[in-house]
Amino acid sequence: MSILVLGTVALDTVKTPSGIREKMLGGSAVHFSMSSRLFTEVNLVAVVGSDFPLTYMRFLKRKGIVVTSLIREEGLTFKWEGEYRGDLNAALTLNTELGVLATFKPCISEGQKKIKNIFLANVDPDIQLYFLGQACPGAFVGLDSMNFWIKNKRTSLLKVLKKADIFVANDQEARDLSEEANLLKAAKKLYSLGPRMVLIKKGEHGLFFYSKDFVFALPAYPMEKVTDPTGAGDTFAGGFMGYLAQARKINTTYLKKALIYGTVAASFNVEDFGVERTSGVNLRQLNQRVKDFTKIISI
């Protein structure tokens, strides 16, 4: 089954202890697509400006990503500039230029309106709501957000949350939105706000999943070297949603498997800048690392 992802396509300038990249291809929808493409057809819904390099557009197509709803508008592409220091756990945002993202109105084709797997990557929750209004009713909806929207568009975000099947958040976002410092309490609180499942990503410390049917904790894949964590959460979500879309069934076993695939997809992402590593990964490599990881976590 295909996936429809709404999010950002960005030009990222990232500095880490390993080096620097300027205006490289990034954004939540791009990172999501790079892992989900390994499982199924991915339809990317986003906007770029007139400065967006055609080489990047061709690159996305070459990776099999459907870009018919990736709109190019007059103006500048969304740009993010950030730096990671020390233990690479948190990015320091140096600059954000919204550009054409500021007035973005997503628009999808009739075919895309039938897609039953939707991921709302991190964009303005009002855009997420507008988008959901066009999308397939009854689709399986994954939702991501960020602290900026939690703080500035809480009401809209709570509305999207009610429509989501699974809410994915990092630990800080989960704490901020739930107003609970303890992660188990945070997960329960978020669950009470509407979604059927809550997934809290703890970066190098793994994840915690909460639903009515089961709770699940998973460590991260142990890494010796992290080059650039930008997009790890979106790559995780792509692996998770991709696996589920391909499984065509949602139950405890498949959900746990999907969480493992997401974790492993994210481990590839952090090995190099942007999508430099994930864009070259194939399903065989992903499966092999899932096998290695399964050994590490099997009791």
Next chain:
Amino acid sequence: MSILVLGTVALDTVKTPSGIREKMLGGSAVHFSMSSRLFTEVNLVAVVGSDFPLTYMRFLKRKGIVVTSLIREEGLTFKWEGEYRGDLNAALTLNTELGVLATFKPCISEGQKKIKNIFLANVDPDIQLYFLGQACPGAFVGLDSMNFWIKNKRTSLLKVLKKADIFVANDQEARDLSEEANLLKAAKKLYSLGPRMVLIKKGEHGLFFYSKDFVFALPAYPMEKVTDPTGAGDTFAGGFMGYLAQARKINTTYLKKALIYGTVAASFNVEDFGVERTSGVNLRQLNQRVKDFTKIISI
């Protein structure tokens, strides 16, 4: 098979957001014993001063702990005073009084010299070495330490490390002793220093185990409320060593099971001050929570 534990018996004054306790029974050997006693006979080797309450001594005996090598000397019992704020992840040490611990020379009986499971809980590594000189050669040796010794008695600690089968450290201790910020690299480096196994405890983030035969990552037991984390690491070690001693065999399956038992034992410890919770726990309750935890981590 019995266990011999060398460590401290202390009078702890602890303040957490949940309240305060003054001069309660604590210390590394006490916390270790409270969980290991559920599996086997535990012989505690430590020193207390003349101010050590007889009620505490009777309490230890009542819990089945063999205290024949718990020496009472003229002087004051080791005292630790600490506070936890906010997320309870790190203790702020307010005061430490070594008392009789400063001149402690452990001395064990002929029977105890035959015990084949030894845990060197956190004390001066020179005391640990002196103790090992008396203990059963070829015994299975677990080793714990702390930042103070890593900084001030590195050479002695490295000597004990060479004699240990398993070294247990929290993440910060592992980083400090190995001089590697990355935990996987730290585990490998510590492994190269002598022990057959390295176990890095990450508190609420679980643990990472490294050996030649296998690596293993385990999340922590999800807790809604943490009252007092003091002694969680020692309680973990007690559950781990206790399970192994009772299993009478060390292989991948038993080691993983032992790590799970240690994790669950620690989860009881943090639910109340000192040993207030663990001293009341029985094996049935421990097994039940192991069952619950196994569900949460099974893939």
